Every structure is written in structure tokens, then in C-alpha cells.
Amino acid sequence: MTPITNRFSAKNTVKAAIFFILSLITITQVMANEPEVATTNVTSDSVATASHEESKHEEKFNTSEVIMEHIADAHDWHLWGHTSFHLPVILYTDKGLEIFSSGKFDHGHAVHAGKYYNYKNVHEHIKIVDAAGNIDEAASSHVIDFSITKNVASLLVAFTFLLIIFISVANGYKKRGIAAPKGLGAWLEPIILFVRDDIARPNLGDQYHRFMPYLLTVFFFIWMNNVLGLVPFFPGGANVTGNIAVTLVLAVFTFILTNINGTKTYWSHVFTPHVPGWLYPLMIPVEIIGLFTKPFALMIRLFANITAGHILVLSLVCLIFIFKSMMVASVSVPFVIFISVIELLVAFIQAFIFTILSALYIGMALEKPHHENEHH
Amino acid sequence: MTGSIAAIGAGLAAIGAGLGIGRIGGSAMEGMARQPEAANKIQTAMLIAAAFVEAVSLFAVVVALLGNG
Numbered sequence: 001m002t003p004i005t006n007r008f009s010a011k012n013t014v015k016a017a018i019f020f021i022l023s024l025i026t027i028t029q030v031m032a033n034e035p036e037v038a039t040t041n042v043t044s045d046s047v048a049t050a051s052h053e054e055s056k057h058e059e060k061f062n063t064s065e066v067i068m069e070h071i072a073d074a075h076d077w078h079l080w081g082h083t084s085f086h087l088p089v090i091l092y093t094d095k096g097l098e099i100f101s102s103g104k105f106d107h108g109h110a111v112h113a114g115k116y117y118n119y120k121n122v123h124e125h126i127k128i129v130d131a132a133g134n135i136d137e138a139a140s141s142h143v144i145d146f147s148i149t150k151n152v153a154s155l156l157v158a159f160t161f162l163l164i165i166f167i168s169v170a171n172g173y174k175k176r177g178i179a180a181p182k183g184l185g186a187w188l189e190p191i192i193l194f195v196r197d198d199i200a201r202p203n204l205g206d207q208y209h210r211f212m213p214y215l216l217t218v219f220f221f222i223w224m225n226n227v228l229g230l231v232p233f234f235p236g237g238a239n240v241t242g243n244i245a246v247t248l249v250l251a252v253f254t255f256i257l258t259n260i261n262g263t264k265t266y267w268s269h270v271f272t273p274h275v276p277g278w279l280y281p282l283m284i285p286v287e288i289i290g291l292f293t294k295p296f297a298l299m300i301r302l303f304a305n306i307t308a309g310h311i312l313v314l315s316l317v318c319l320i321f322i323f324k325s326m327m328v329a330s331v332s333v334p335f336v337i338f339i340s341v342i343e344l345l346v347a348f349i350q351a352f353i354f355t356i357l358s359a360l361y362i363g364m365a366l367e368k369p370h371h372e373n374e375h376h
Numbered sequence: 377m378t379g380s381i382a383a384i385g386a387g388l389a390a391i392g393a394g395l396g397i398g399r400i401g402g403s404a405m406e407g408m409a410r411q412p413e414a415a416n417k418i419q420t421a422m423l424i425a426a427a428f429v430e431a432v433s434l435f436a437v438v439v440a441l442l443g444n445g
Binding site: 198297300301303304305308349352353356357360 | 416420423424427428430431434435437438
């Protein structure tokens with residue numbers, strides 16, 4: 001019985017540590033929101049000279065605006081208070097390339113005079129403005145924005161973390177051979193084996209080793225970005241997997257892998273389904289649409305799950321500012337901790353679901369021809 | 377007014393997902409209680425089925441968000 005009690009006490013210590021870290025995280029989340037409310041108050045004070053009615057309208061805390069600002073991409077990475085990293089803006093205009101720091105925009109208040117045009121940051125979309133300061137929509141539509149935004153920077157951070165972790169683990173295996181792994185390797189080996197034995201093998205059969213690199217990459221990429229997204233301060237805080245462009249690219253990878261590996265049987269299910277001939281004009285379009293809905297669902301599922309989680313946490317924090325009372329914090333902060341714990345689980349489950357569904361779809365494409373008596 | 381209608385839509389989506397995931401979870405529990413040795417397989421299958429149900433409701437939530445402007 002002693003090992004069990006030992007494990008229990010270790011579990012309790014881990015639980016206490018997790019609880020402590022999460023409460024720390026939520027406190028910083030609350031604090032990170034405070035300066036913004038202060039700034040809205042300052043701006044409303046300066047507007048207050050206009051008319052009393054209007055200032056009252058301005059003072060109202062706009063929840064959806066605050067939440068959308070936090071989950072959207074940005075040109076600077078907020079650190080604390082009024083300090084933030086100004087990320088580079090890279091624009092490809094019809095006249096040539098423009099590179100400058102996003103600090104030049106002064107959080108959307110200033111117009112930056114570039115080499116070719118004048119630019120302004122309107123809700124994190126960079127627009128060309130004319131001499132009078134009016135936005136020139138026609139010219140702005142020709143600008144392609146290649147900026148290193150918060151999401152791109154966070155992607156690079158996640159990428160660096162993954163490289164450091166996996167190269168050091170791989171080196172450990174090179175040094176020690178196929179012995180019991182140590183350190184990080186001991187932590188990662190069960191997860192990698194989980195991807196192999198519970199995700200790849202049951203769905204891909206004997207060809208699983210061909211797709212292991214892709215499945216492992218996708219799994220750890222999504223997981224790392226989900227978890228980094230839950231960290232409210234600097235190295236995290238971006239909403240990478242809650243950005244539809246990121247999930248779109250991941251889904252397109254699965255789509256391409258599924259269809260280039262499609263066997264004759266797979267394509268025959270699409271173009272000559274087992275239905276009476278007169279149903280073909282109906283069934284073939286449905287089957288073709290079916291090819292696209294699978295990756296589309298993958299894209300929306302990851303995007304919506306992660307975005308919904310972020311919105312939930314932010315709305316609970318916003319309750320404090322809606323009711324303008326510190327007492328609400330005693331209810332909403334424990335709730336935020338509770339949701340954050342669930343989100344840690346969701347971060348893992350979503351990575352798992354994306355990977356297992358990718359494996360499932362690829363496995364369907366690898367289908368071998370059945371024998372005639374197996375038909376149903 | 378559009379905001380409140382979008383909220384009703386999101387609420388309806390939550391009802392649907394709640395019913396679906398509740399049924400999946402309940403049946404998985406029953407299955408696991410009957411056959412504890414198959415618990416792992418049932419859990420994996422449960423998660424996949426729950427993900428499909430959830431996806432449909434998340435589509436609805438995304439549409440509600442878009443409708444909210």
C-alpha cells in the first residue's frame with residue numbers, strides 16, 4: 001500500500017503547484033485587463049468636454065470590443081501596463097516593399113509616413129491614408145501585409161520551443177541508444193507512443209510508420225500552440241490555433257495527404273459509388289463535396305474550440321468590469337481558474353482530435369479493395 | 377436587436393450539443409460499466425463522436441458570432 005500513498009502525496013503536491021500557478025496566471029489576467037480600462041476612462045475624460053450625454057455613452061465598458069481585441073491578431077505584443085513589443089510591419093505595395101516598426105503607429109493614433117505612402121493602423125488593419133488623413137480604401141486594397149504579427153511571432157516561439165525540446169530528446173536517444181529514456185525523453189516517450197499506438201496504428205494499419213512524422217508534428221504543434229495560447233503573459237498570449245488561417249493550413253495539409261494517398265478503392269467510392277446508376281448524378285457531387293467537408297470541419301472545430309475557450313475566460317474576467325465591483329472578482333476569478341483547468345484539458349483533446357481525425361481520413365484513403373462477399 | 381437573436385441561436389446550439397454529448401457520454405459510461413476492460417477503446421470512440429457533435433454546434437456558434445456582426 002505504501003507506493004499508493006506515496007503517489008497520492010506526490011499527486012497532492014502537483015495539484016497544489018498547478019493550483020498556485022493557475023491562480024497566479026488568473027491574477028495576471030485580471031491585472032493585464034486593468035490598464036486598458038484605465039485608458040478607456042482617460043479617453044472618455046478627454047471626450048467628456050463634448051457633451052455630458054456622449055461621455056456617459058463612452059464610459060460604458062464595451063465587453064465585446066475588449067474580448068475581440070484580445071483574441072484577434074495584433075501588430076504589437078503586449079507585455080505589461082503600457083509596455084509592448086513593437087513587431088515589424090512588412091508591406092508589399094504596388095510600388096515596392098516597406099519595412100518599419102509598428103511602434104511608429106503609436107497604437108493607432110499616429111500616421112506613419114513611409115517610403116511610398118502614408119500608413120495608419122485602423123483596428124490592426126494597415127490602411128493607406130492621404131495627406132488629409134482620410135483612409136484611401138482603393139489604394140489600401142493593393143497592399144499585401146506580410147507583417148510579423150503577434151500570431152506569427154508566437155508561432156516562431158512555439159516552433160523554437162518544439163525544436164529545442166525535440167532536438168535535445170533526439171540527441172538523448174542518439175547518445176544512449178534504445179535504453180530507458182531520461183529527463184524530457186521520459187516525459188515525451190509515453191506521449192509519442194500514445195500517438196503511435198492509439199492514433200496511428202488503429203486507423204492506418206500496417207502503413208502507420210509512413211504517416212508518423214506528420215501526425216506527431218501536427219499533434220505537438222497544435223498542443224504547444226494551444227497551451228501557449230492559455231499563458232496570458234509574454235511568451236504566450238497569442239491566439240494562434242484560434243486563428244482560422246492557421247487551422248486552414250493545417251486542414252489543407254491533411255486534405256492533400258489524404259488525396260495523394262487515395263487508393264483505387266477510395267476513388268471508386270467517390271466516382272462509382274455502390275448505388276443504382278440513376279442516383280449517380282446525385283451521389284457523385286455529394287461524394288465530391290464530402291471530400292472537402294472533412295478538412296473544413298477540421299478547420300472550424302479547432303478554430304472555434306480554442307476561440308470559444310478564450311472568449312469564455314475573457315468574459316468571466318470582464319464581468320468584474322461590467323459590474324464595476326471587486327466583490328464580483330471573488331466569484332469570477334475561481335471560475336476563471338476552473339475554466340482554465342478545463343481549457344488545459346481541451347488543449348490536449350483538440351490536438352488529439354485533430355490528429356486522430358487526420359489519421360482516420362488518411363486511413364480511409366488507404367483502403368484496400370475488399371472481397372466481393374464482404375460487401376454490404 | 378440582431379445581437380439578441382444571435383444569442384438565442386448560440387443558446388439553441390448549446391442545447392443541441394448538450395443533448396448529443398450527454399447521450400454519448402451516458403452511453404459510454406454504461407458501456408464502460410458493463411465492460412470495464414474495453415474502457416480505453418470506448419473512451420477514444422466517445423471522444424471522436426463527441427468531437428463530431430461539438431463541431432456541428434460550433435458551426436452554429438460561429439454563424440451566431442458572424443450574425444452578431
